[in-house]
Amino acid sequence: MHRLWTLLFGAAAVFAVGIFFWAAGKSGYWFPENVSVIGVDIDHLYWVITWITGITFVVVMVLFLWFLWKYGDERRPGKAVFTHGNHTLETVWTAVPAAILVFIAVYQYGAWKEAKFRSHMPDSPLHARVLAGQFEWRIRYPGPDRELYTDDDVEQVNLLHAWKDQDIVLQLESRDVLHSFFVPAARMKQDMVPGMKQNMWFQITRAGEYEIACAELCGWGHYKMKGHLIVHETKADFDRWYQEALGRQNADQRDPSIWERGE
Amino acid sequence: MSSTATTIHTEAHAAHAEHELSFVRKYIFSTDHKIIGIQFLFTVLFTLGLGGLLALGVRWQLAYPWTKVPIFGELLWSDNGGAMPAEVYPMLTTMHASVMIFLVIIPGLSGVFGNFCIPLQIGARDMAFPTMNMISYWFMWPAILFFVASFFVTGGAATFGWTSYPPGAGNLQAAPGSLHGQTLWLLGLLCVGVSSLLGSVNYITTIVKLRTKGMSFFRMPMTTWALFITAILQAFALPVLTAALILQVADREFMTSFFRPDDLVINNEPAGPGGGQPLLWQHLFWFYSHPAVYIMILPAMGVVSDVITTFARKPLFGYKPMVLAVAGIAFLGFIVWGHHMFQSGMNPALGMTFMTSTMLIALPSAVKVFNWLGTLWGSRIRWTTPMLNALAFVSMFVIGGLSGIFMAATPVDIYIHDTYYIVGHIHYVLFGGSLFGLFAGLYYWYPKMFGRRMSEFWGKVHFAGSFVLFNLVFFPMHILGMGGFPRRYADPYFFETWKDTKPMNQMMTIAAILLGFFQLILLLNFFLSLRRGEKAGHNPWRANSLEWHTPEIWPGHGNWGARTPTVHRGPYEYAAPESEEDGYYPQTTPPPGSQAERAHAH
Numbered sequence: 001m002h003r004l005w006t007l008l009f010g011a012a013a014v015f016a017v018g019i020f021f022w023a024a025g026k027s028g029y030w031f032p033e034n035v036s037v038i039g040v041d042i043d044h045l046y047w048v049i050t051w052i053t054g055i056t057f058v059v060v061m062v063l064f065l066w067f068l069w070k071y072g073d074e075r076r077p078g079k080a081v082f083t084h085g086n087h088t089l090e091t092v093w094t095a096v097p098a099a100i101l102v103f104i105a106v107y108q109y110g111a112w113k114e115a116k117f118r119s120h121m122p123d124s125p126l127h128a129r130v131l132a133g134q135f136e137w138r139i140r141y142p143g144p145d146r147e148l149y150t151d152d153d154v155e156q157v158n159l160l161h162a163w164k165d166q167d168i169v170l171q172l173e174s175r176d177v178l179h180s181f182f183v184p185a186a187r188m189k190q191d192m193v194p195g196m197k198q199n200m201w202f203q204i205t206r207a208g209e210y211e212i213a214c215a216e217l218c219g220w221g222h223y224k225m226k227g228h229l230i231v232h233e234t235k236a237d238f239d240r241w242y243q244e245a246l247g248r249q250n251a252d253q254r255d256p257s258i259w260e261r262g263e
Numbered sequence: 264m265s266s267t268a269t270t271i272h273t274e275a276h277a278a279h280a281e282h283e284l285s286f287v288r289k290y291i292f293s294t295d296h297k298i299i300g301i302q303f304l305f306t307v308l309f310t311l312g313l314g315g316l317l318a319l320g321v322r323w324q325l326a327y328p329w330t331k332v333p334i335f336g337e338l339l340w341s342d343n344g345g346a347m348p349a350e351v352y353p354m355l356t357t358m359h360a361s362v363m364i365f366l367v368i369i370p371g372l373s374g375v376f377g378n379f380c381i382p383l384q385i386g387a388r389d390m391a392f393p394t395m396n397m398i399s400y401w402f403m404w405p406a407i408l409f410f411v412a413s414f415f416v417t418g419g420a421a422t423f424g425w426t427s428y429p430p431g432a433g434n435l436q437a438a439p440g441s442l443h444g445q446t447l448w449l450l451g452l453l454c455v456g457v458s459s460l461l462g463s464v465n466y467i468t469t470i471v472k473l474r475t476k477g478m479s480f481f482r483m484p485m486t487t488w489a490l491f492i493t494a495i496l497q498a499f500a501l502p503v504l505t506a507a508l509i510l511q512v513a514d515r516e517f518m519t520s521f522f523r524p525d526d527l528v529i530n531n532e533p534a535g536p537g538g539g540q541p542l543l544w545q546h547l548f549w550f551y552s553h554p555a556v557y558i559m560i561l562p563a564m565g566v567v568s569d570v571i572t573t574f575a576r577k578p579l580f581g582y583k584p585m586v587l588a589v590a591g592i593a594f595l596g597f598i599v600w601g602h603h604m605f606q607s608g609m610n611p612a613l614g615m616t617f618m619t620s621t622m623l624i625a626l627p628s629a630v631k632v633f634n635w636l637g638t639l640w641g642s643r644i645r646w647t648t649p650m651l652n653a654l655a656f657v658s659m660f661v662i663g664g665l666s667g668i669f670m671a672a673t674p675v676d677i678y679i680h681d682t683y684y685i686v687g688h689i690h691y692v693l694f695g696g697s698l699f700g701l702f703a704g705l706y707y708w709y710p711k712m713f714g715r716r717m718s719e720f721w722g723k724v725h726f727a728g729s730f731v732l733f734n735l736v737f738f739p740m741h742i743l744g745m746g747g748f749p750r751r752y753a754d755p756y757f758f759e760t761w762k763d764t765k766p767m768n769q770m771m772t773i774a775a776i777l778l779g780f781f782q783l784i785l786l787l788n789f790f791l792s793l794r795r796g797e798k799a800g801h802n803p804w805r806a807n808s809l810e811w812h813t814p815e816i817w818p819g820h821g822n823w824g825a826r827t828p829t830v831h832r833g834p835y836e837y838a839a840p841e842s843e844e845d846g847y848y849p850q851t852t853p854p855p856g857s858q859a860e861r862a863h864a865h
């Protein structure tokens with residue numbers, strides 16, 4: 001019987017490791033393909049930690065299962081080993097994990113600073129202001145004059161345009177409750193707190209369309225706060241789009257084509 | 264009341280022996296710690312069912328969104344074709360978490376085992392303050408009533424998550440559930456807080472003052488140690504939560520503005536006076552609720568240490584390091600709360616310090632796991648139901664502990680924060696850990712509580728089913744989290760990114776429903792064994808610790824007859840040279856050749 005129980009515990013461990021292999025590369029079950037510069041660091045760190053924890057897991061589980069298998073045999077004669085511990089062992093298995101954990105902690109400082117420290121914010125002009133509200137993203141571009149709330153601003157709902165390799169600098173604000181600006185493909189996320197102006201920056205390395213999700217519970221419509229990040233191939237493409245959008249906006253403040261993607 | 268007075272009082276009590284108490288005083292408004300522990304147990308079995316049903320509601324929506332909910336749909340949402348309305352979903356996630364955390368795990372571990380085990384394990388006649396103990400239990404009921412009632416008030420139950428972040432939770436306009444449901448949630452939590460605090464003060468005093476002769480601190484079983492440290496943790500952290508809860512009530516009902524920023528407009532309505540700071544709530548809330556994570560796991564670690572040693576017939580490997588690890592976790596637990604706020608807008612430099620302290624807290628957890636492994640090495644395992652649940656705790660806690668490191672790493676957390684990764688992690692710790700620990704303790708002390716044994720066969724069936732299904736429900740959450748799958752989404756398939764994940768969610772939901780059914784086996788086994796279970800005798804597991812050495816199988820009020828026991832050694836001296844064939848060497852047996860032994864033999 002003890003063999004069966006050991007196998008049951010073993011099966012859980014095998015399942016845990018196996019499902020990672022099963023999921024590899026599958027849409028939705030795996031990282032969406034990374035398209036940002038910071039995402040490279042984040043994914044790298046993820047895999048470093050996966051290796052460290054994965055090896056730890058396998059070692060611990062092998063010992064655990066081995067002990068269950070060996071000492072779980074009810075026919076084993078005699079008493080258990082009478083010991084209260086081992087000083088050397090305690091020291092080793094405190095010191096080694098401590099060193100590994102400190103290594104992980106220090107190893108990631110760089111990426112964290114890159115992603116969030118204001119001192120690492122690129123000094124390119126503000127690209128857009130994102131104002132979150134239940135349950136939409138209002139995105140306003142300062143336009144060529146680089147000033148918000150002037151005549152050359154474009155404001156749209158749920159669509160954020162940018163171009164490839166641009167240092168995108170956003171100003172994030174919320175007008176009601178907490179929201180969180182999350183671009184899975186760019187690995188970026190930042191909560192938006194009413195009353196606080198915050199910046200977010202990232203660089204997208206491939207043109208395309210990427211989803212924006214709200215990651216902080218904001219009410220019953222939290223799940224449908226979907227936006228799109230549209231990355232143009234070149235700045236010229238972006239500028240062309242911008243002039244067009246500005247023209248349409250001036251022609252009709254409520255041009256339905258501006259809203260159609262909003263859902 | 265001073266402890267001496269209590270002792271004298273209870274000794275006198277014991278001397279009177281069996282002077283009849285009315286049924287109400289004996290079983291309902293009882294001051295006997297054993298009865299109170301059992302009351303907590305029955306209550307927790309009820310709330311566990313409630314929390315489980317809420318979870319199944321969540322799972323149904325994730326697997327078959329906007330379709331008719333079986334059984335409950337017709338009853339609750341017939342005007343919606345039996346499907347769950349969008350605003351109900353966040354209420355379910357909120358209340359599932361709130362019920363499980365505040366009405367199941369915390370009272371289940373501290374309430375049940377704290378009350379039942381502490382006095383028995385340290386040789387005390389009762390808690391230091393028995394009446395306060397009774398009040399502590401009865402404060403659970405208003406909490407349960409507030410939570411249940413919140414589903415029936417205008418707007419429905421609380422909806423902004425068990426973390427109840429303002430301004431959502433702090434303003435009536437933010438959502439239907441922010442109307443009265445949120446206020447009831449706050450009041451319920453205040454009651455839970457009072458209950459926990461009264462319990463904590465009692466446990467601390469009892470352990471410090473009422474240990475019997477020979478029961479030094481380092482001869483206490485790990486369960487008592489863990490509950491002791493947990494109680495200290497509660498006593499220091501809870502006042503902060505209580506203050507925060509009162510501030511949020513004030514913000515909502517009396518238009519103060521602790522958490523409301525300037526010029527806030529919600530739902531096109533000005534929300535009220537400004538000047539507050541939403542992040543303040545998060546700091547206060549997590550200052551309690553991070554330690555609460557340990558309040559929910561440390562007692563289970565204690566229980567598991569007791570169970571493993573008993574059924575490994577071997578001393579606990581590294582008893583002192585184990586105690587130190589618990590103390591270390593408790594201490595570090597106070598300086599890591601900011602890891603819940605890495606993406607909140609808190610200064611990122613602060614994030615770095617919280618990340619470092621969080622990494623360090625993994626250390627004592629690792630030490631605990633290694634020592635359990637050390638205990639198993641060279642042991643003589645007995646495959647009982649409590650042992651299986653305890654082993655499940657160890658192996659599942661390994662997963663829950665390791666997955667925590669991903670979230671602690673700030674850059675990785677940017678991506679996985681508020682995704683199913685954290686949902687998987689928390690369930691490995693709180694279900695794989697705490698709940699299996701609770702099961703282990705339940706099967707282990709059931710014979711002590713009721714004088715009979717639960718069926719081993721059905722216990723094992725319950726365990727095997729729960730263990731397999733638990734993994735099928737919760738492990739895939741890590742995979743979903745890698746895909747960025749967000750938590751608290753009523754319909755994640757609205758997004759291109761996650762639209763392909765439905766099959767796995769359906770598998771998880773089916774497994775979750777089966778997991779729910781398997782708990783019925785536990786309930787049946789529990790209730791049928793009350794009458795039909797095999798008679799347990801004094802010490803069915805041949806355990807060393809004091810609770811199994813009372814003069815009567817089910818001791819009356821006062822526990823120990825005329826005299827409290829004398830303790831001669833630690834609780835885990837299994838397999839000592841002087842021990843019996845199966846390693847049995849109880850704490851009460853005098854050492855061979857001693858005067859006490861001769862007196863004992865005489």
Ligand SMILES: [Cu+2]
Nearest residue numbers: 179214218225
């Ligand atoms: Cu939102």
Ligand SMILES: [Cu+2]
Nearest residue numbers: 553556600603
């Ligand atoms: Cu925490």
